[in-house]
Amino acid sequence: MTAVGITTVSEPPPDGTARIGILVTSDRASLGRYDDLGGPAIRAELGRLLVSPWEEVYRLVADEVDDVAAALTELADARGCSLIVTTGGTGPAPRDMTPEATERVCDKMMPGFGELMRQVSLAKVPTAILSRQTAGIRGRSLIVNLPGKPSAISDCLPAVFPAIPYCLDLIGGAWLETDPAICVAFRPKDGTCCKRPAKGAVPIGGNETTAAG
């Protein structure tokens, strides 16, 4: 991977800190011809949504499918990000390849994220159907594609966020807590799969009784 632009090399998180990757895919921003607006918008939204400790790992790459895939892999595998949020590259233009890169690196796809985000955006603008954004799981990481436009980020990320903490519980990711005044995250009342897993433990299935299974 050729990481372009600002690269934050993070120390391993102290116990209890969730690591979140922010991946900006943009030819122009990666060349310095354009200020990245998507990354700061995601950072601001996460800051508003989360009350549990988290730290970010930021990457900015050109819209090359190999580079995007490599950045996702690095954020998931080497950096241990439980959540990776991308911005940009989800449209129909020739250089928009973020969903393809996401699909390439994921073990399983989560079509419900893209469906809901398009539905929410569609209430604002009819071109929401042009967004090909999706989500998927790689190991213990959830990858979620967001649009490039900051206002669309503010529509899409809060729409899907109520499902994200429990999703991370199910895949053995970090424990997230949201500000209930902003976002009521759902965890089943019976507590199955909803205690912070011990280090190294992968929660086993539990699909019979989960609200997602």
Place this chain on the structure above:
Amino acid sequence: MTAVGITTVSEPPPDGTARIGILVTSDRASLGRYDDLGGPAIRAELGRLLVSPWEEVYRLVADEVDDVAAALTELADARGCSLIVTTGGTGPAPRDMTPEATERVCDKMMPGFGELMRQVSLAKVPTAILSRQTAGIRGRSLIVNLPGKPSAISDCLPAVFPAIPYCLDLIGGAWLETDPAICVAFRPKDGTCCKRPAKGAVPIGGNETTAAG
């Protein structure tokens, strides 16, 4: 396939009886550590929805993609089930592989089922987007994934059932009739493809005038 747990070996159905597969995928239930709740919930829903004669073929397997795929194939090909309903294994957890098994054995996928079921569940719980449930066609069988939780089964199966009898008509499956007080199944008024096919006959296309085509 290694069928685990209860296995109902059915006689060939008398004329007019639809055969319906109920496939429970659950590591814990297959080990006897957990009572299967999904299977009985599906059985109860089908009993409520259908007024035409039907019989079930029940299978319970662990959450192994090969086992799930083999069970689906057996229910479709060897048992002649026109409809196969699965429960469990649709979430993001590492062992949840039912949609992958479904996609592996299907000739064509039916994305509208998953979209509608997630939409209906989303009105109840925001984690509905974590369900990766889908549907597809294998030969003359329609396979529909349902969540594992009984209450989610009661939300999802009635939501898609109005389209199922006509779908079976179009693929040459068994004739189903629903209780109109519970579920108004739709068949086009012109009757194209909507007479019970003669034994062995596959209806030809008709996509120009169908409500689905």
Place this chain on the structure above:
Amino acid sequence: MTAVGITTVSEPPPDGTARIGILVTSDRASLGRYDDLGGPAIRAELGRLLVSPWEEVYRLVADEVDDVAAALTELADARGCSLIVTTGGTGPAPRDMTPEATERVCDKMMPGFGELMRQVSLAKVPTAILSRQTAGIRGRSLIVNLPGKPSAISDCLPAVFPAIPYCLDLIGGAWLETDPAICVAFRPKDGTCCKRPAKGAVPIGGNETTAAG
């Protein structure tokens, strides 16, 4: 490809004229046993929606996946159609293979089109979930699958059309203008990617600021 039925051989369009492919997939119509109703319905809808100059290239093929794929390729590559609208072959019947042919020839898929069209149709008929219609991009062409039934075409095409002109802008296709009394097409106000491209120019990305990106 074996083009069956009426084949319009078009002259290259004069400057400013958009070329639109209408592809009817129907075994019965291709054998002359059935009048094509889908093609005329699409033509009428396009005539109602568009105020900018356009011309059609019409093809009618049997429901063979190879023939449908070859027709799509010819319309996109040899005929230079910026928009290709198909009708028929989207249901669950054995001969319904239009979405598979579409996926085979496309560089990238646009799942939002199918989602929205099913949603709109679902308000009319519960069997809308049986439609597997999708959309995708091949080079500078947008391919959109529509159902076969004329009334469903009248529901689906206007539902997605507000996003189509901007989509063509983003992929370097022809400039389309809609009748605002019928369909308010959306283009971002900042004008990025929304001037008619010079002949041969492919717009570069722009995903950071687009409403689709």
